[in-house]
Amino acid sequence: MSEGTMQRAAQREVGVPPTPFRQWGRAPREERAPRAKRLNRVLVRAAAVPMVLLAAACSSSGSDSGSGDGARQTATQGAQDSASPSASPTVQAAAYAELPEACEVLSGKTLGELVPKGTKSAKKGSSSDLSARASCSWSSLDNNGVKGSQFRWLNVSLLRFESDASRGTGEEQAREYYQKQVDDARSVPDAKNTKAEPVSGTGNEATAVRYDLKKKEGAFKQQTVVARVENVVVTLDYNGAGLAGDRTPDADDLVKSAEKAAKEAVTAVAKANGAADGGSAPSASSSPSATTSPGKPASPSASASTSASASESAAKG
Incomplete structure (x- = not known):
């Protein structure tokens, strides 16, 4: 048995991938799967950021509008109350x-x-x-x-x-x-x-x-x-x-x-x-x-x- 043949046999026994895979620049399937999952999570989070910002803007706008309507309603009610006659009856x-x-x-x-x-x-x-x-x-x-x-x-x-x-x-x-x-x-x-x-x-x-x-x-x-x-x-x-x-x-x-x-x-x-x-x-x-x-x-x-x-x-x- 030649020296090269003996080296490849030893590598298979300890579970080390053959040298040609690393030379081609491709990782084994077991290493590629975690990377793909992490990439997907990053993309999903990046897409979610504009949606969160849009929802917050809409909520803020609605709150401001409601506050304005409430303030106007309170002012109108106060004016009506001040203009209404006294409820206390009087007699001569x-x-x-x-x-x-x-x-x-x-x-x-x-x-x-x-x-x-x-x-x-x-x-x-x-x-x-x-x-x-x-x-x-x-x-x-x-x-x-x-x-x-x-x-x-x-x-x-x-x-x-x-x-x-x-x-x-x-x-x-x-x-x-x-x-x-x-x-x-x-x-x-x-x-x-x-x-x-x-x-x-x-x-x-x-x-x-x-x-x-x-x-x-x-x-x-x-x-x-x-x-x-x-x-x-x-x-x-x-x-x-x-x-x-x-x-x-x-x-x-x-x-x-x-x-x-x-x-x-x-x-x-x-x-x-x-x-x-x-x-x-x-x-x-x-x-x-x-x-x-x-x-x-x-x-x-x-x-x-x-x-x-x-x-x-x-x-x-």
């Missing part, structure tokens, strides 16, 4: 904020004419808020023994209404209540000869209602004067009777006395709110608008209390 402020002391609305002279034997018999009505509702009553009995006696009973009720967004202005509420009081006085059960007539020079509006009421004690003459001054309603009840055979009092005299007393009570309301001469305080229509809270609206219990006073006047007779 009430003209009167206070009530006078109910037992002091009538002078001693007037009481001496209406209840001559009861000027010191004042009985103050109960109230949870004297600035919103108050009342006072007096009774008089001139007892002449077997010759009979003269009975008189007087009651003054004051009710003030506060402006409220849900109920309306104090004046509107007072106007409604005033009409209700007049209607109640004209519809007393078992009343006879009922008459109603307006009273001039007493507040913004006033009505006198009179009627006869027969009771076991005698024939009673009932007078009810309802007056409204701004946001306050004054209800004055006055009745008289001749008992134990005494003469029945004259209804015309009683109603004149009741009207005089009602006018005096209305004047007291105006004075309690700063009108030194007893005239009306500045009208609510001339005062600025105010946002009101449901501070002192007349409750149903207050209305019922005042109506009960009117009913009591007849019952006391």
Whole structure:
């Protein structure tokens, strides 16, 4: 065996490729495969770079557009909000904020004419808020023994209404209540000869209602004067009777006395709110608008209390 033949045999035994392959510049198949894979990966990555950049550019553009639209929408909404009117409702402020002391609305002279034997018999009505509702009553009995006696009973009720967004202005509420009081006085059960007539020079509006009421004690003459001054309603009840055979009092005299007393009570309301001469305080229509809270609206219990006073006047007779 020659030396060259022995060398080729030794190379095959250790797994070394024959020399001619390396001389031709070609690597074995096992070496070419990894190189091809690496090349493919490089090409794929190179192609992916423009796609990533394009996607990022599109995303950025869309984000900028959305941000612009959102900013414009926010600005438009803000302009609309600033241009929209306030949601807080307002009503005209009430003209009167206070009530006078109910037992002091009538002078001693007037009481001496209406209840001559009861000027010191004042009985103050109960109230949870004297600035919103108050009342006072007096009774008089001139007892002449077997010759009979003269009975008189007087009651003054004051009710003030506060402006409220849900109920309306104090004046509107007072106007409604005033009409209700007049209607109640004209519809007393078992009343006879009922008459109603307006009273001039007493507040913004006033009505006198009179009627006869027969009771076991005698024939009673009932007078009810309802007056409204701004946001306050004054209800004055006055009745008289001749008992134990005494003469029945004259209804015309009683109603004149009741009207005089009602006018005096209305004047007291105006004075309690700063009108030194007893005239009306500045009208609510001339005062600025105010946002009101449901501070002192007349409750149903207050209305019922005042109506009960009117009913009591007849019952006391």
